[in-house]
Amino acid sequence: MTTKVIQTSHLSKSYGKTKAVSNLNLEVDKGEFFGFLGPNGAGKTTTIKILTSQIAPDSGEAAVLGINIKDSLTVKRAVGVVPEIVMLPSFLTVSEYLEFVSKIRAIEPEKIEFWLDLTDLSEKRNALCKDLSQGMKQKLSFAAAFIHDPKLVFLDEPFADVDPLMQNTLKTFLKEYVKKGGTIFLSTHILEIAEKLCSRIAIITKGNIATAGTIPELLKKGETLEEVFLTLVRSHG
Amino acid sequence: MADNLLSLHLKEEWRMMTSYFSSEKLFLLFPLILVGIGFFMASLIPVVETAFNMKELVIAFHFLLMVYGLFVGGFGFFADEVAERWFRDVTLLIHMHRILPISFRKIFVWFYLKDIVYYLFLTLFPLFVGAFLSFTIPVTLFVEVVVSSVLSFLIGVSVSFLVSSLYVRNRLSLVAVALAAGFMYFQFSYTDFPPVAFMVNRGIVQLIYSLGIVVTFSVISLVITNPVTKSVSKPVSKTRLFSRFDPLLAKDIIDLKRSGTWQIIITSYAFPLIFLYGIFYFSGRLFHFDLNIPLIFYAVFIGYLSTLVYSWLNNIDTPSTMVTLPVTVSQLIKRKIKLFFVLSFAVSILYLVILGYILADLNILWLSMICMGSTTFYVSAVTAWLCGLYPNTRLFDGSVLVKYLTAILPVLIVLSILSLMQSYLEIVVVSVVVLVLSLLVYQNLGKKYEDVYFS
Numbered sequence: 001m002t003t004k005v006i007q008t009s010h011l012s013k014s015y016g017k018t019k020a021v022s023n024l025n026l027e028v029d030k031g032e033f034f035g036f037l038g039p040n041g042a043g044k045t046t047t048i049k050i051l052t053s054q055i056a057p058d059s060g061e062a063a064v065l066g067i068n069i070k071d072s073l074t075v076k077r078a079v080g081v082v083p084e085i086v087m088l089p090s091f092l093t094v095s096e097y098l099e100f101v102s103k104i105r106a107i108e109p110e111k112i113e114f115w116l117d118l119t120d121l122s123e124k125r126n127a128l129c130k131d132l133s134q135g136m137k138q139k140l141s142f143a144a145a146f147i148h149d150p151k152l153v154f155l156d157e158p159f160a161d162v163d164p165l166m167q168n169t170l171k172t173f174l175k176e177y178v179k180k181g182g183t184i185f186l187s188t189h190i191l192e193i194a195e196k197l198c199s200r201i202a203i204i205t206k207g208n209i210a211t212a213g214t215i216p217e218l219l220k221k222g223e224t225l226e227e228v229f230l231t232l233v234r235s236h237g
Numbered sequence: 238m239a240d241n242l243l244s245l246h247l248k249e250e251w252r253m254m255t256s257y258f259s260s261e262k263l264f265l266l267f268p269l270i271l272v273g274i275g276f277f278m279a280s281l282i283p284v285v286e287t288a289f290n291m292k293e294l295v296i297a298f299h300f301l302l303m304v305y306g307l308f309v310g311g312f313g314f315f316a317d318e319v320a321e322r323w324f325r326d327v328t329l330l331i332h333m334h335r336i337l338p339i340s341f342r343k344i345f346v347w348f349y350l351k352d353i354v355y356y357l358f359l360t361l362f363p364l365f366v367g368a369f370l371s372f373t374i375p376v377t378l379f380v381e382v383v384v385s386s387v388l389s390f391l392i393g394v395s396v397s398f399l400v401s402s403l404y405v406r407n408r409l410s411l412v413a414v415a416l417a418a419g420f421m422y423f424q425f426s427y428t429d430f431p432p433v434a435f436m437v438n439r440g441i442v443q444l445i446y447s448l449g450i451v452v453t454f455s456v457i458s459l460v461i462t463n464p465v466t467k468s469v470s471k472p473v474s475k476t477r478l479f480s481r482f483d484p485l486l487a488k489d490i491i492d493l494k495r496s497g498t499w500q501i502i503i504t505s506y507a508f509p510l511i512f513l514y515g516i517f518y519f520s521g522r523l524f525h526f527d528l529n530i531p532l533i534f535y536a537v538f539i540g541y542l543s544t545l546v547y548s549w550l551n552n553i554d555t556p557s558t559m560v561t562l563p564v565t566v567s568q569l570i571k572r573k574i575k576l577f578f579v580l581s582f583a584v585s586i587l588y589l590v591i592l593g594y595i596l597a598d599l600n601i602l603w604l605s606m607i608c609m610g611s612t613t614f615y616v617s618a619v620t621a622w623l624c625g626l627y628p629n630t631r632l633f634d635g636s637v638l639v640k641y642l643t644a645i646l647p648v649l650i651v652l653s654i655l656s657l658m659q660s661y662l663e664i665v666v667v668s669v670v671v672l673v674l675s676l677l678v679y680q681n682l683g684k685k686y687e688d689v690y691f692s
Contacts, residue, residue, distance in 0.1 A: 054560050055690055072690070076563035087557045089488060091495040093473055103484035104562050126473060128495070145561075 003030040005152050005183045006051060011060035012207075013046050020046040021057070022207035028185060028200075030151075033178045035198030036187040039233050043207040044187040045084050048154050051185070052081045065152055077105065080145035080153040084160075084187075086137045090130035094121050094140055097129055098147060105148045115143035118173065120166060134161040142170060152183045159193060171197060195225045203229060205236040242330075242344065246351035249330055254633060266635020268363035270642075275367025282373045292437070295382060299389040299433050302361070304512060306393020309356055310401070334464065341464045349459065353394060361390060381436050388432035388447040395454035402458040485564065485572040492553040493576070502580060505545045506588050513538060514592075532589065532598035533656035533664060536605035539588055540612025541649055543581040544620050548628045550577055556626045560691045567686035570621055574679075577617060585609050604661055608652060611668035614675035619644045622678050625686055 006028035013021040021043045028034045038044050049055045051064055053072035062069045065078050092100055095112060102109040116122045119139035124132065132140065138161045145153055159167045174197065178184055188194055194201055195215060202212035210232045211218065215225070222228035255264045285294065331348045334341040365383050368374065374382070403410040428437055431450065435443035473495065478487035493499050513535070550573050559569060589609060593599040623641055624631035631637050648671055655664045 052561065053690075072688075073563050073565060076561065081561040083561060087555065087560070089492070089554050089558045091492045091554065092488065093475070096476060096479070096491070099479050100484050100488055101562065103479055104564060126475070128473065 004028065005030045005032075005066075006034075006062075006064050006185065008051070008062040009060055011047070011050060011057050011062055013043075013050060013055070013057045019207050021050065024060070024204075024208055026202065026209060026212075028183065030183055031178060031181055033174070033184045033197055033199045034186065035194035035201040036185060036204065037189075037191065037194055037201060037229060038187075038204035040189075042204045044204060045156055046207075047204070048081070048083075048156050048185070048187060052076065052079055052154055054081075078150060078152070080148070080150040082138070082141050082145045082153070082155045082158045084156040086134075086141040088129035088132070088137055088140060090128065092129055093126050094129065094132070094136075095125040097140060098143060101144045101147055107148050111147050115147060118169065119143050120169075135163060135166070138162055139166060139170075146177075151181070152185065153177075154185045154187075156187045157189065158186070159188070159190065191225050191229060201225075203232050205233050210236055242347040243351055243354075246330055246347050247354065250351060250355055253329075263635045264633070267633060267638060268359055270635065270638060271360060271363035272367040272370070275364035276371050277367070278364075279368035279371035279373050282371075295436065296427050296430075296433055298382075299386055299430065299436075300427075302386045302390040303393035303396075303430075306390040306395075307397040308393075308508075309352070309390075310394035310397030342459060342462075345462065346459055349398070349455070353391065356394075357387065357390075361387065381439070384444075385432040385436035385447075388435070388444075388451070389430070391451045392432065392447065392454075395451045395458070398458040399454040402462045405463075406461055483572065485569060486575060489550065489553075489572060489576050493550070493580075496553050498549050498553050499580075502546050502549050503584055505549065506539065506542050506584055509542055510535070510539070510588060510592070530596075531656055531659060532593050532596055532601055532605045533608050533659075534653055535592050535596075536589060536609040537612050537649060537652045537656060539585045540609045541616055541645070543577075543585060543613040544616050544628070546581040546584070547573070547577050547617050547620055550580075551626050551628055556691050565687065566626060566689045566691060567683045569626060570682060570686055573626070574617065574621060574682075578613075581613055581617070582610070585613060601661075604664060607668050608656070608664055611671040611675070612648070612652065614679075615648060615671045616645060618675040618678035618682070621682055622685065625689065626691075 004027050006026060008024055008026045011021055011024040011026075012019070024043070024047060026047075036044055036047070046055070050057050051062060051069060053069050053075040056070075064075055067074050067078060069075055088097060089100070095116065098112045098115060099109050102112065113122075116125055119142060121136065121139060121143070124136060129137065129140070138158065142158060145155075159170070162170065171193075174184060178199075184197075186194065186198060198215070200212065200214050201218060203210045211221070211228075218225060218228050222231055255261045282291075331344055333339060334344050365379075369379060400411070400414055403414065428434060431443050431447040434440065435447060476487070476491055478490055481487070482490070493502075556566070556569060586606065586609075589602065589605055590599075593602050593605065598605075619641060620628050620632075623637050623644075632641060648667075651667055652664065652671075655667065
């Protein structure tokens, strides 16, 4: 029996006259590596922001890990997020930031060393966050998202600025994490990454799901995932 | 290309400022309020004229505008980082020299002109329009005052720009600037100030002289100003604050220390206080009577200035860094206020004691502290209530500004008048009432921001 860790019903959100998310219905099972694909401006980041209680929807309902997204604090306690644009406190050092996040999440800071090693940030532990490169910021954000061992993590373009070596390390970690029962909600433009990592994929255009299914199911609609993606996006104008 | 850059800078400024409001109409409320203030002030001229010499008032007005220009023009300190300091989450045209084949100087010239145009049209001209509509000033005199006071403002801007640019290049150059200022102070009278001389003598030479100062200082500043290069900080030693304090409070203390904002907070009181003290000091010299301003009057002003501390605390780091963490806006505001109280009281008391000593008014220090404390409580409560974590931008919202002024001004005016009348018992009563009001606001702050999102 599968457990739904994400459920949305008729979720909508507009910015002025622009509909970012329109009547979105989505379900993600526990233990899935769920890929969320779509062109620029399709509504991927807005959906993640709503599901992680960063912003409120205009209408519709949603729950993550069985928690109503209106309960912002409980949602944020339960999940991990690597945002598309990483914002870190300018004047905290790398290790202080992880300590800060641990304190905020009321957990012991024992995992800090593990994450500094995994993300190759040990040598930068005393550098201020404002002095880090984009890639380092992304790695630190990755560490902060997983430090409390959440059961569900949202990743919004997490590999955009990370070098191939570190991408490989992080992908291996993510596969292990899912094997152990964790759930990943991955938003990405890189179709190869989605194809290699994800167990199920949804393609979103103009704020709504155009199609969803496992890789074999999607490949029935085209030769490659890229072809399926391009056909769908073009047909939706 | 050139005029295009100016219009692009202006459009960008307009879009950025209006983006902080729910509609452009609300943004326009700000200059409209200034029209009202200009109208009100000019309407008082017939009354004020019976007590003061008009010429001396106009001279004082010119110096006020020059000081305003001094506050506006410190571009040399920030150069292309100016926008990042003030509006952290945006990237502006001024940064484009980093990636496009355009020189920093070229883009900065138009940024400088844009800021002048922007301040003139958004703040000075509405005041002039209001004053004109009062029909208390003859048209010819009005035109002369507008031209000469705009020149005073521009001289203030260009002097400030030059001094800040020199300071960034070589700190010792400030000694030369101070010597030059001292020389001018002792060598010339107020009426020698070129814009004032132009207004008094209606001389074209003084007009050219004023423009010459503005252009020369601006050109020198633009030539010597360089883009600010971001320096990488040295590795810092690990703090133990997280094991001693609540993490949000610990983070704010670290931010305060490492960003150097604690120095800005201490000195941010100094400039307005020196300005206020200077006005009374020069008023005494100019109008030939002693205003005899008591310490309690300054205490009210200091209490009001504490809003600056709250603004700076919210300006060090963007709240967006908290958006994915299990932290609420209301939690963050409460921690900021805790730190704010400790900081503002420490700094305010320091200034009160120094002023009490200078004014030989230490006998009413205890009453001044009560007055300062209640004003601080009240002003910060109102600011936090209306602006939350964004006091620097929300106060530009016309509707917020109206509410802010409606709540703050009566209290400040009443306490100021009582302090000038030296009505000590009434001051205590008003202070207690204000304290109770502040507590009520504080108690409801949490509820107001409970379900508010960061974005």
